[in-house]
Amino acid sequence: MAAIKINHEKCTLCKLCIDACPFGAIEIRDEKLFINENCNLCGICVKTCPEGALSKEESVVSFADISSYKGIWFFAENRDDKLCPVAFEMLNAALQLKRDIGEDVAGILIGNNVKKFASELTARGADKVYVIEDSMLEHFQEETYASAMAQLIVKHKPNIVISAATMIGRAFIPAVAAKIRTGLTADCTDIGIDPETKLLVQTRPTFGGNLMAKIICRNHRPQMATIRPKMFEESSDVNNGQPDIIIEEFDKSSLLNNIAILKKERMQNTVVIQEAEVIVSGGRGVNDPKNFEMIRELADLLGGAVGASRAAVDSGWIPYPHQVGQTGRTVKPKIYIACGISGSIQHLAGMQTSDYIIAINKDPDAPIFRVANLGIVGDIFEVIPVLIKKIKEARKC
Ligand SMILES: Cc1cc2nc3c(=O)[nH]c(=O)nc-3n(C[C@H](O)[C@H](O)[C@H](O)COP(=O)(O)OP(=O)(O)OC[C@H]3O[C@@H](n4cnc5c(N)ncnc54)[C@H](O)[C@@H]3O)c2cc1C
Incomplete structure (x- = not known):
């Protein structure tokens, strides 16, 4: 290259x-x-x-160098002083790759005071953990995180590097790939190993979601991908023995360091529907932006988040971050309540692995009922107010 x-x-x-x-x-x-x-x-x-x-x-990177790249790495995202669930999803994805190529799985911890998370990763199957700690890494910044990750990659030469396509992963992993001059497949819905070539096969929607592309990185290393959250289950406890932790100094020599964090404030009304355990989603059947208040009230009562179909988003009734589906977010809550949503293939692509699906639709033949665990054939404007009333009554008892 x-x-x-x-x-x-x-x-x-x-x-x-x-x-x-x-x-x-x-x-x-x-x-x-x-x-x-x-x-x-x-x-x-x-x-x-x-x-x-x-x-x-x-x-x-010459072709001869490629064989010296070994190991499957995943970025172990942490926020608010704890590991994020996506860290364990990425660990599980990495462990599945290990079954096919037999290379060690390593977690990457970047931050300040993050070494303490290493044993959680090894307890769930990671063979080793690389840690870069520094006060400059206390708060996420693209430049510092990309430098830290690139520094580790250049030194230890992993074969594969994956990260969740979260706001953080999407922000800094492309910069890492650019720094080390390798390719990156962003926003994958699946990854696997090609049985013949042993290359990483990275699957992602293309042409506006109408085709699924399978992408390989033949000539450069590492092979890098970001993966949508909730595409893999979290890894389970395997008690992998003593953690093998490798601590690296953060090399700041190439940093421009022209950003100072003055204050950190949590944004109001941020929507992180991927992390919600309950999602109440509204579709075209909601019929008007003001009717989303009813959806929101039900979601609030259940401690959940509000989702939407693309039809509702395209109608301007609710902003895009709420959209569930192929061109929106992929979610896997414990309970997904679809209200006035027909269940198009593109919507199902983003929610059908939810643990329990409840559908409310006045059309008994709506495709959403085929994936629903509980289907209510009825008008949402009759059913939802009754549900809200019953929940409120039950709470008073
Ligand atoms: C490339 C591509 C990507 C796409 N990506 C996405 C995506 O990410 N997410 C997504 O959602 N869609 C996506 N779509 C759009 C998708 O094909 C559908 O058009 C969309 O999901 C339909 O949304 P809906 O179910 O809300 O609307 P409709 O299909 O119009 O369904 C409305 C439903 O509401 C019911 N209903 C109406 N009134 C009531 C009432 N009062 N009470 C109860 N039920 C009622 C109707 O019976 C009907 O079943 C994509 C399409 C393409 C081509």
């Missing part, structure tokens, strides 16, 4: 390359020329430079 190299001694900072680059990939940082992640190696800058300070170098 190629890279643009800068000879800083020859570079006069004339900026001709900056003007010539069609991708805005060249900038000046700390009074030095810098190639950023927009670079697609077109080589125009090399031809433009009058001093010969730029060159295109091949083979950052």
